Amino acid sequence: MSDTNLDQLVEPSPKPARAKRGLEIRRTPEFVAGGLPTVSLLPRELKAAARSRSIQRAFAAGVVVAVILAGGATAGAMAIASAAQSRLDASNAASQQLLSQLSRFQDVQMLQQSIRLGEAAVMVGSSTEIDWQAQIDAVEALMPSGWTVTSIQGDSASPxxxxxxxxxxxxxxxxxxVQMAITxxxxSSVGPxxxxxxxxxxxxxxxxSVISDDTTGYTIQLTLHLTPKALVNAGKAAK
Incomplete structure (x- = not known):
C-alpha cells in the first residue's frame, strides 16, 4: 500500500457543506415616522382662556419688573438728594461758624477801617502841603553875600x-x-x-523887580513859582 493511501486512511475526509434550505430572512430595525396621531378634545373657549392666563402672567411679570426698576431709581434719586442736602447742611454750618468767628473781630475791623479812613484823610490833607523850608533854604543858599531877606510870603493850593x-x-x-523881599x-549880580x-x-x-531906596540901597522883589516837586508827598506821589 502506498503512502498516499495511508494518509487517506488516517485522516478522515472533510464533510461536505450542507445546503441551506428555504429562504434566508434578514431582520432590520423597525422605524415608525410621526408616531401616533393625537387629537385635542378641549373646547376652543378653554384654549383661549389658557392663552389669556399666559398673557396675564407675562404682563404681571413685566409690571413687577417695572415696579422694581422704578423703586430702584427712586431709591437712588433719594440717596443722591440726601447726600446733596448733607453737603448743603455742612456748608451752611461752616458759613455760620465763619460768621461767628468774624463777629469776634468786629471791633478790630472797625478800628482798621478807622485807621484807613484817617490815613486817607491825611493823604488828602497833605496832598497840597508844600515843603516851604526846603524851598527857602535852596533860594538863600544861592544868594550872594551881603544880601538880606526881609520878608517871605507863600501861596499854594488847598485840598x-x-x-x-x-x-x-x-x-x-x-x-x-514864594515871594521874597531881599535888600x-x-x-549887579541879580541876573546871574x-x-x-x-x-x-x-x-x-x-x-x-528892583526898587531903589536911598536908605538901604536896593530892594529885590522875587517871585518864584514851584512845581509839584515842592510837595511834601512828592516822593510818595511819584511811586
Missing part, C-alpha cells in the same frame, strides 16, 4: 481849591509860589543869581 495857573501857554504848571547894596535859581529841583519860573 478843595487848585492853585491858579498862568494864562500864557509857555507858563510851567505850578502848585505854589542889597549891589544889584536868577539863572542859578533854575537849579532848584522845584523851580518853575522866577521873576525879580
Amino acid at each position: 478843595v481849591l487848585d492853585y491858579s495857573q498862568g494864562t500864557s501857554p509857555l507858563d510851567v504848571p505850578s502848585v505854589a509860589s 542889597t547894596s549891589d544889584i 543869581w536868577l539863572r542859578k535859581l533854575r537849579g532848584i529841583p522845584a523851580y518853575g519860573d522866577a521873576t525879580a
Whole structure:
C-alpha cells in the first residue's frame, strides 16, 4: 500500500457543506415616522382662556419688573438728594461758624477801617502841603553875600481849591509860589543869581523887580513859582 493511501486512511475526509434550505430572512430595525396621531378634545373657549392666563402672567411679570426698576431709581434719586442736602447742611454750618468767628473781630475791623479812613484823610490833607523850608533854604543858599531877606510870603493850593495857573501857554504848571523881599547894596549880580535859581529841583519860573531906596540901597522883589516837586508827598506821589 502506498503512502498516499495511508494518509487517506488516517485522516478522515472533510464533510461536505450542507445546503441551506428555504429562504434566508434578514431582520432590520423597525422605524415608525410621526408616531401616533393625537387629537385635542378641549373646547376652543378653554384654549383661549389658557392663552389669556399666559398673557396675564407675562404682563404681571413685566409690571413687577417695572415696579422694581422704578423703586430702584427712586431709591437712588433719594440717596443722591440726601447726600446733596448733607453737603448743603455742612456748608451752611461752616458759613455760620465763619460768621461767628468774624463777629469776634468786629471791633478790630472797625478800628482798621478807622485807621484807613484817617490815613486817607491825611493823604488828602497833605496832598497840597508844600515843603516851604526846603524851598527857602535852596533860594538863600544861592544868594550872594551881603544880601538880606526881609520878608517871605507863600501861596499854594488847598485840598478843595487848585492853585491858579498862568494864562500864557509857555507858563510851567505850578502848585505854589514864594515871594521874597531881599535888600542889597549891589544889584549887579541879580541876573546871574536868577539863572542859578533854575537849579532848584522845584523851580518853575522866577521873576525879580528892583526898587531903589536911598536908605538901604536896593530892594529885590522875587517871585518864584514851584512845581509839584515842592510837595511834601512828592516822593510818595511819584511811586
